[in-house]
Amino acid sequence: MSSLAQKKGFGAVIWDYLTTVDHKKIAILYLISGGFFFLVGGLEAMMIRIQLMKAGNDFLSAGLYNEIITMHGTTMIFLAAMPLLLAFMNAVMPLQIGARDVAFPFLNSLGFWLFFFGGIFLNLSWFMGGAPDAGWTNYASLALASEGHGIDFYSLGLTISGFGTLIAGINFLVTIINMRAPGMTYMRMPLFTWTTFVASALILLAFPPLTIGLFFMVFDRLFGANFFVVEMGGNTIIWEHLFWIFGHPEVYILVLPAFGIFSEIFAIFSRKRLFGYTALVFATILIGFYGFMVWAHHMFTVGLGPTANAVFALATMIIAVPTGIKIFSWLLTIWGGSISFTVPMVYAVAFIPSFVAGGVTGVMQAMAPLDYQLHDSYFIVAHFHYVIVGGVVLAILAGTHLYWPKMFGTMLSEKLGMITFWFFFIGFHLTFFIQHFLGLLGMPRRVYTFGADQGWDLFNMISSVGALFMAIGVLVMLVNVVLTTVKNVRVGNDPWGDGRTLEWAIPSPPPFYNFAQTPLVRGLDTYWIEKMEGNKEGMVYAEPLGDVHMPNGSIIPLIMSFGMFVAAFGALYFLDDSKPWALAVLIIGLGITFGSMLVRSLKDDLGFHITKEELIEDAKRGGNTDGLK
Amino acid sequence: MAHDTTEKIRSHAEHEFLKKKRSAEMRHQLTSFAIMIFLTLIAFTMVAAGFSTYLIVPIILLLAAVQVVLQLYHFMHLSNKGHGTVAFFMFSGMFVAFITILALVTIVWW
Numbered sequence: 001m002s003s004l005a006q007k008k009g010f011g012a013v014i015w016d017y018l019t020t021v022d023h024k025k026i027a028i029l030y031l032i033s034g035g036f037f038f039l040v041g042g043l044e045a046m047m048i049r050i051q052l053m054k055a056g057n058d059f060l061s062a063g064l065y066n067e068i069i070t071m072h073g074t075t076m077i078f079l080a081a082m083p084l085l086l087a088f089m090n091a092v093m094p095l096q097i098g099a100r101d102v103a104f105p106f107l108n109s110l111g112f113w114l115f116f117f118g119g120i121f122l123n124l125s126w127f128m129g130g131a132p133d134a135g136w137t138n139y140a141s142l143a144l145a146s147e148g149h150g151i152d153f154y155s156l157g158l159t160i161s162g163f164g165t166l167i168a169g170i171n172f173l174v175t176i177i178n179m180r181a182p183g184m185t186y187m188r189m190p191l192f193t194w195t196t197f198v199a200s201a202l203i204l205l206a207f208p209p210l211t212i213g214l215f216f217m218v219f220d221r222l223f224g225a226n227f228f229v230v231e232m233g234g235n236t237i238i239w240e241h242l243f244w245i246f247g248h249p250e251v252y253i254l255v256l257p258a259f260g261i262f263s264e265i266f267a268i269f270s271r272k273r274l275f276g277y278t279a280l281v282f283a284t285i286l287i288g289f290y291g292f293m294v295w296a297h298h299m300f301t302v303g304l305g306p307t308a309n310a311v312f313a314l315a316t317m318i319i320a321v322p323t324g325i326k327i328f329s330w331l332l333t334i335w336g337g338s339i340s341f342t343v344p345m346v347y348a349v350a351f352i353p354s355f356v357a358g359g360v361t362g363v364m365q366a367m368a369p370l371d372y373q374l375h376d377s378y379f380i381v382a383h384f385h386y387v388i389v390g391g392v393v394l395a396i397l398a399g400t401h402l403y404w405p406k407m408f409g410t411m412l413s414e415k416l417g418m419i420t421f422w423f424f425f426i427g428f429h430l431t432f433f434i435q436h437f438l439g440l441l442g443m444p445r446r447v448y449t450f451g452a453d454q455g456w457d458l459f460n461m462i463s464s465v466g467a468l469f470m471a472i473g474v475l476v477m478l479v480n481v482v483l484t485t486v487k488n489v490r491v492g493n494d495p496w497g498d499g500r501t502l503e504w505a506i507p508s509p510p511p512f513y514n515f516a517q518t519p520l521v522r523g524l525d526t527y528w529i530e531k532m533e534g535n536k537e538g539m540v541y542a543e544p545l546g547d548v549h550m551p552n553g554s555i556i557p558l559i560m561s562f563g564m565f566v567a568a569f570g571a572l573y574f575l576d577d578s579k580p581w582a583l584a585v586l587i588i589g590l591g592i593t594f595g596s597m598l599v600r601s602l603k604d605d606l607g608f609h610i611t612k613e614e615l616i617e618d619a620k621r622g623g624n625t626d627g628l629k
Numbered sequence: 630m631a632h633d634t635t636e637k638i639r640s641h642a643e644h645e646f647l648k649k650k651r652s653a654e655m656r657h658q659l660t661s662f663a664i665m666i667f668l669t670l671i672a673f674t675m676v677a678a679g680f681s682t683y684l685i686v687p688i689i690l691l692l693a694a695v696q697v698v699l700q701l702y703h704f705m706h707l708s709n710k711g712h713g714t715v716a717f718f719m720f721s722g723m724f725v726a727f728i729t730i731l732a733l734v735t736i737v738w739w
Contacts, residue, residue, distance in 0.1 A: 177714050201718070205725050245729055292725045296732065308736040 019553035021105035022512055026112050027091035027407060031400075033116055034083030040123065041075035042474060044068045049431070049467040052460050055452035065448035066133035067150065071123075073136030074154065077250070078161060079119040081388065084396045085257045086115075086168055089196045091407050093172065095503035095510060096190045098181025098519045098526075103174040105551045106600075111167035113561035118161025121568050125153035135446060137247070140228035140239035144220060149572055155217045156568040160561075162207055162214070169203030172196055181502075182542040183521035187281070190501040190525075191267075191274060194281050195260030198288040199253045205292065206249035213242035222574050237302060244295035252291040254388065256284060258395030259326060262348045265398060266330050268498050269345035270337025273525060276329035283322035283329075290319045300371045309368040316366035323359055327352060342496070343417035347398035350425050351390065358386030361436065376446075379439025385432045397424065397477070405495040409508045410488060416480040420473045427469025434459045434466075493538065500525040505538035507622060513548045516615045517541040548610045556596050563592030661703040668692045 017025060047068055051060045060068065094102055102108050125131040132154035134143040143151045176197045180189070189197070217239070219225035226232035228239050267274045274280060296304060296312040304312075330352065339345070361383040365371050374380060397420070404412045438459050443450065450456050494504040502519060503510075505527040520542040523529050530538050570586025573579040639647070672692055675685050701707045707716055 201721070205722060209729075241733060289721070289724075293728055296736065304736045308732075 016553070018558055019555045021101075021109045021551050021553055021557075023090045023094050023102050023105065023108060024407070024509060024512070026108050027087045027089075029112055029116075030083045030087035030090060031407070033119065034080055034087055037075050037079035037119055037123075038081075038084065039474070041072055041080050042471065044072035044075065046467060046471055048072060049464040051448065052450075053464040054461065055450055055454070055457050057449055060448065062448045063133065066135075066446075067126075067131040069446060070132045070135055070138075070150075070154075071126075074122065074132070074158070075119075076388075077136065077254070078158060079115075079122070081254050081392050081396070082165060083115060083119075085199075085254065085392070086165075088192075088261065088396075088399045088403055089168075089172060089199075089257060092403055092503055093193050093196045094175060094179070095406070095506065095514060096193045096501050097176060097179060097184055098502050098515060098521060099175060099179040100514045100518075100548065101551070102171050103179055104171050106554060106557065107167050107171050109554070110557035110560060111164040111171065113558045114164030114167065114564065115161045116164075117561045117565040118157045118159070118164060121160060121565055122153055122157030125150055125157075128153075137243055138217070138239075139243075140217070140220075140236045141230075143217065143239075144228060152218070152221055152572045155214045155221070156571055159211065159214045159218070160564050160568060162211055163564075164561075165203055166207045166211075169200040169207070172200040173204060176200075181515075181519050181521050184526075187278070188521055188524045188526075191263035191277070191280055191284075192257070192260035192501075194284055195256040195263075198284050199256045202249045202253045202256070202288055202291060206246045206253065209242045210246035213239055213246070216242075218571065222571055224575075237299075240299055240302065241295070244298045245292070247298065248295040249288075249291040251387070252287055254392045256287065258392045259284070261395045261399040261402070262330065262351055264501070265344045265348040265402060266333045267500055267525070268402075268496060269340050269342055269348075270334050271339075271498050272333055272337040273528075274329065275332035275335075276325070277524060279325050280329050283325040286322040287319060290315065290322070294319065297366055297368075297371070300368045301375045313366050313368045317363055320359065320363055327356060340498075342401075343412070343414055343421060344398040344402040346418070346421055347394050347401070350421070351394045351398070354386060354390030354394065354425075354428070358383060358390050361386065374439060376444055377439035378435045378443045378445055381445050382432045382435035382439060385428075385435070389428050389432070394425075397421075400477075402496075404484070405491050405508045406503055407509060408485070409490050410484050411491055411495055412480050412484050416476055416483070420477045420480065422473075423469050423476065424473030427466045427471075427473060430466025430469060431463050432466070434462050438463070494527075500528040502526050502539070505530070511618060513550060513610055513615075516548070516619060517545055518543050545612055545615060547612055548615065549607055550610060551607045552605055554600075554605070556600050560593050560596045560600075563589050563594075563596065565589070566592060657703050661699045665696055665699060668696055 017029060020026060020029075047060060048065070051057050051065060053059075090102070090108070094100070122132075128149070130148045130150045132138065132143075132146070132150040134146050134151060134154075138151065138154060143154075176189070176193060216225070216227040220227050220229065220234075226234045228234045228236045230236055263274055263280060294312055294316045296308060297316045300309050300312075330348075334349075341349075361379070365374055365380070365383060401412050401417055404410070438456055439445075441456060441459075443454075443456050450460070491508055493499075493507055495508060496504070499505075502521075505519070506515065518541065519526065519539040522540065527538055530540065567586050567589025570582050570584070570589055573582035574586065576582065672689050675688065701716075701719075706712070707719075
């Protein structure tokens with residue numbers, strides 16, 4: 001039996017990706033679908049900016065505008081930023097800890113397909129009677145009054161993709177706790193692995209409140225419950241609490257992996273050990289804890305009373321301390337380093353002032369009395385875009401350049417990368433910096449148009465031009481990806497030349513079993529230590545060469561997720577009198593899901609072994625087979 | 630047979646050590662069992678003595694917390710080696726849940 005590479009047709013490649021349980025291929029699936037949703041969300045953003053380009057514009061109607069802002073926020077957070085970060089976590093984290101795969105490869109695949117079908121379901125709302133229109137926060141009083149099925153697409157779609165994210169988080173936690181290579185103690189883990197760990201713990205603790213909130217929402221809207229209906233004794237504020245108990249940690253779920261990517265970049269391209277590694281780890285954990293104690297700062301104007309507002313204001317300001325520790329550690333990592341300004345490094349350097357600006361406006365809003373002035377104005381819009389774009393999106397773009405060779409074996413063009421960077425960076429500041437002042441001038445967020453006599457024309461025009469710059473940047477990036485793939489110039493293990501962690505010690509892309517022999521970790525920055533000691537192989541081994549046990553691929557995760565997708569349509573039309581088939585669809589969908597779970601439970605799948613001889617033969621051919629059978 | 634192959638012959642010193650360890654563990658369990666009964670007695674006595682509810686409720690909740698910790702460590706072997714991560718996650722989760730419930734109870738329905 002040969003499990004090693006052979007040239008295969010297009011159909012076989014597609015089938016391989018549909019059934020794969022390999023973390024590296026799942027990473028590529030996350031990257032492609034996250035990238036797709038990023039483009040969709042970007043398109044929505046462009047439409048928003050076109051509509052707001054001049055006073056009294058009628059490019060979009062008011063209702064459509066509401067749908068577009070809702071879908072822009074929801075898509076960017078749940079379907080673009082998180083999956084793109086999950087792509088890097090999947091691609092890199094197991095390699096960094098010296099593991100052959102994640103702890104539960106099957107669940108990894110299931111997590112992806114649930115996210116994918118949830119995202120597709122949510123976006124199908126555009127073609128099936130209107131998208132959700134109550135904002136990405138979906139506040140209950142507004143959402144319950146919304147007509148049509150938009151909100152139901154939102155709550156059911158996010159429930160499904162939320163399952164996927166939760167599964168991914170648990171999987172990463174178990175992987176990091178149990179599957180570190182010998183010698184990889186917690187305090188030797190690369191910082192990207194650490195941030196993945198803490199972000200996964202946040203996913204584990206933060207997603208259940210969202211699931212509960214969405215569940216209440218589904219029952220209120222589709223099955224006649226009254227959790228949020230005030231006239232029936234419900235409490236509409238509870239949605240806000242549940243949403244933000246999830247929503248604030250969600251911000252850290254996004255930004256911590258971004259911090260991790262930048263930590264790797266600073267160390268690699270300054271050719272220095274991270275300054276204050278221990279402090280960075282400690283700060284990461286601390287931010288994780290604080291993330292759960294501050295959610296009510298999104299609700300200062302709800303009327304929680306001065307005591308609650310004061311407590312949450314103070315807790316919020318404290319977060320600036322660990323974040324500050326991180327900023328200074330990065331600055332001191334660069335300080336005195338032998339710096340090379342590659343594309344990832346340029347993104348990382350640009351990230352620091354951009355993110356600090358977002359952090360400073362965050363502390364301004366943490367002051368409850370000032371927040372009464374800023375709440376629901378464009379100042380807020382400017383703030384969170386500085387945090388999310390200036391932190392997370394810059395990290396995703398930087399990470400794409402940094403890890404592209406490890407994921408695909410080719411280098412993205414540095415020249416086009418620089419063009420992307422300048423367009424995107426200038427466009428980003430042009431778009432959002434001026435929005436602070438729009439907010440201070442009194443422009444409320446979520447309005448679909450404004451009057452010519454309000455003095456907001458020029459600033460909105462500038463903001464729209466900035467958005468165009470960002471769009472050009474992203475398009476250049478797409479060209480870059482296509483050109484790089486067509487040229488197909490293969491690179492070696494350590495294409496940046498200064499890799500420090502284990503993923504750079506193995507071929508790009510790595511063979512499907514990652515490590516023929518489990519490495520032995522002798523300290524922080526494992527690969528760097530071996531390089532400095534003149535070890536040509538890049539690692540020392542913890543075990544002799546032997547047979548490697550691998551999991552079989554499976555189509556079941558896709559079918560299981562598809563069942564949920566079908567069931568969601570049943571739930572969606574449950575209350576519609578004109579659609580009596582809804583209940584049947586619900587039952588069939590759940591039947592598919594539970595049936596495939598049953599098959600999975602009853603059928604023993606013991607995986608297969610790669611023999612020692614196959615490993616030796618593979619190593620001779622360069623050792624980067626992708627396991628296509 | 631399978632269970633024969635796993636049997637190991639212990640040296641005298643090992644045997645003595647294990648015996649000592651087990652009796653220590655037993656002692657711990659009995660002690661915490663006694664403490665728990667004592668805690669329960671306090672709780673019942675307080676109610677029976679008719680103290681104010683504002684005193685009884687927080688004290689009973691405190692006693693319950695102490696009892697949970699004792700159970701986890703002495704009966705459910707959380708003190709054993711290699712349970713650090715488990716303990717960390719359990720207490721993190723409890724902490725987050727506690728903060729959330731406390732805040733919701735005090736600011737939503739106050």
